[in-house]
Amino acid sequence: MGQGSMGMGSELNVVFTQDNPGHWQSLMQLHVPNVSVSGDQLSVVTPHPMSEAHYIVSHTVVLENGQFLDRRTFSWQDQPASKHTLPAGYSGKVIVTSTCNQHDFWVKTITI
């Protein structure tokens, strides 16, 4: 196979997704961020409980071609939800990450 599939293999248990949850498979549904778009507003919610011992640390949003858009950091007393303003008229990929302090780095990609 080509280099692309080798790249995915090298990310096993490093970068987690719905389709590639690695050793956290049983915890996947709590960690994949839900992403929705309304107009220029991107909403991200991670369906994960928040406690001092175990919480979502941050969300980041990156656009097509690696263009950084925004980052939000959470404390355990926050809700793991964030809103971000897209560039006017944006269409293309949006890559959203959600990081858990115990269960690593999760990525959800949508195309708008």
Ligand SMILES: [Fe+2]
């Ligand atoms: Fe977690």
